[in-house]
Amino acid sequence: MATHFLFNGPHDARVTVLLAHGAGAPMDSASMTATADALAKQNFRVARFEFAYMASRRTVAGRKPPPRADRVMPEFIAAVDDLGPTNGPLIIGGKSMGGRVASMVADDLLAAGRITGLVCLGYPFHPPERPQQLRTAHLRTHKTPTMIYQGTRDPFGSPEEIASYDLAPTIEVELLEDGDHDLKPRKTISGFSTADHLQTIAQSLDEWVRRIAP
Numbered sequence: 225m226a227t228h229f230l231f232n233g234p235h236d237a238r239v240t241v242l243l244a245h246g247a248g249a250p251m252d253s254a255s256m257t258a259t260a261d262a263l264a265k266q267n268f269r270v271a272r273f274e275f276a277y278m279a280s281r282r283t284v285a286g287r288k289p290p291p292r293a294d295r296v297m298p299e300f301i302a303a304v305d306d307l308g309p310t311n312g313p314l315i316i317g318g319k320s321m322g323g324r325v326a327s328m329v330a331d332d333l334l335a336a337g338r339i340t341g342l343v344c345l346g347y348p349f350h351p352p353e354r355p356q357q358l359r360t361a362h363l364r365t366h367k368t369p370t371m372i373y374q375g376t377r378d379p380f381g382s383p384e385e386i387a388s389y390d391l392a393p394t395i396e397v398e399l400l401e402d403g404d405h406d407l408k409p410r411k412t413i414s415g416f417s418t419a420d421h422l423q424t425i426a427q428s429l430d431e432w433v434r435r436i437a438p
Contacts, residue, residue, distance in 0.1 A: 244322025349381030375403020
């Protein structure tokens, strides 16, 4: 079955960003939509897609639990195939689990010359309250230029924990003040809104892509 995409931003944009959703919310969730809108305003072409288990929730098949991340790796590769050629650099990534799956297929796609980089929005370094169950083994030798945006309140990986991880030098992490796993801050405490953080991400990602793909 061909991948179904939601597109935002100019069709002829210099850079395309292919995003997958997190484990529990679809590609058209409020968070994913706001992120796509912010990136589109920065003149990225954004393509969103869903893994089969999430798409099935829209049918009579009903709710299915998320599978293990490695089980949906072929679906991410299929999405790259179905997206087809882009005008310029292709960045893959996603929210939480979507970004993790992207990170697991990125190096092979980079070696094949099919992508330029990876962006992760709230990487799930470990399950909440289980910091010993790390999901970082493949990130120690990661070859793909990578940008991770992480809220400082994210229970899937705190700034202190991330600083202690052995991550490849290709990986950059930008912290968003008071952001939770959805990168949402408490405005009365931080002085920032979710829109502020999304604008920061869009501008930062634009600057980063210009560095890795002038």
